[in-house]
Amino acid sequence: MTRRLALAALFFAASATAQSSVIEPGREREVLALFAPYELAQEVTPGWKLWNVRVGAQAIELELVGPAGEVSLLRLTEAGDAAERSASFAIQRPQGNTAVDGLVAALRKNDGGGFWHARVVTAEPPAPTDSAGFAWPVGVAVISAALMWWLAARK
Numbered sequence: 030m031t032r033r034l035a036l037a038a039l040f041f042a043a044s045a046t047a048q049s050s051v052i053e054p055g056r057e058r059e060v061l062a063l064f065a066p067y068e069l070a071q072e073v074t075p076g077w078k079l080w081n082v083r084v085g086a087q088a089i090e091l092e093l094v095g096p097a098g099e100v101s102l103l104r105l106t107e108a109g110d111a112a113e114r115s116a117s118f119a120i121q122r123p124q125g126n127t128a129v130d131g132l133v134a135a136l137r138k139n140d141g142g143g144f145w146h147a148r149v150v151t152a153e154p155p156a157p158t159d160s161a162g163f164a165w166p167v168g169v170a171v172i173s174a175a176l177m178w179w180l181a182a183r184k
Contacts, residue, residue, distance in 0.1 A: 050107050050145035051086045060084050063144075064091070064135045077101070077128035089118075093128050103129045105136070107145050116142035 052060070060082065067073050069082065076096035083090040091103040104121040111119035115137045122129050 049148055051148050052084055052089070052144075053086075053146060053148075057082075057084055060089055063139045064132050065139060067132060067135055073131045074128050079132070091129070091132060093132075095128065101126045101128050103132055115140040117144035 061069070064079070064082075067079050069079055071079060073079050073093060077093045079091060080094040080100075081090075081092035083092070087106060089105040091105075093101040093103070095101065101123045103123070105115075105118040106121070107117070107119065109119035109121065111121050113120040113122065113133070115133075117140050118136065120133060120136070122133065
């Protein structure tokens with residue numbers, strides 16, 4: 030019975046799942062709508078233009094370019110240590126730069142909450158690419174064999 034329990038624990042540990050909130054591909058238009066009336070390549074505040082919006086699975090980054098070519102980055106995530114939040118996002122703004130104030134105000138107005146979608150991710154070990162990547166599966170096999178030998182020796 031103990032051997033079966035150990036094998037079941039190893040099986041379930043190897044196929045563990047976790048939930049992760051993500052921004053799925055294809056939601057770019059929805060992301061841009063969060064910042065209306067501001068649009069790409071348009072001024073947000075005098076001299077500062079919304080130049081780039083990068084949408085990743087875990088974050089949105091907005092890049093503003095200033096009159097002298099300086100760059101200011103506004104980052105939005107689901108959770109974090111940010112002092113500011115909208116209904117869906119933790120807001121990480123650049124220090125000492127008020128150029129993003131209009132974008133943050135638009136986000137708070139347009140964000141009704143519920144932006145993030147949960148996705149179940151099956152944990153899989155990475156494919157070995159070299160001897161270091163190969164060590165993980167070998168280590169699991171050695172530990173599993175040692176555990177089964179120890180359980181058999183106890184009887």
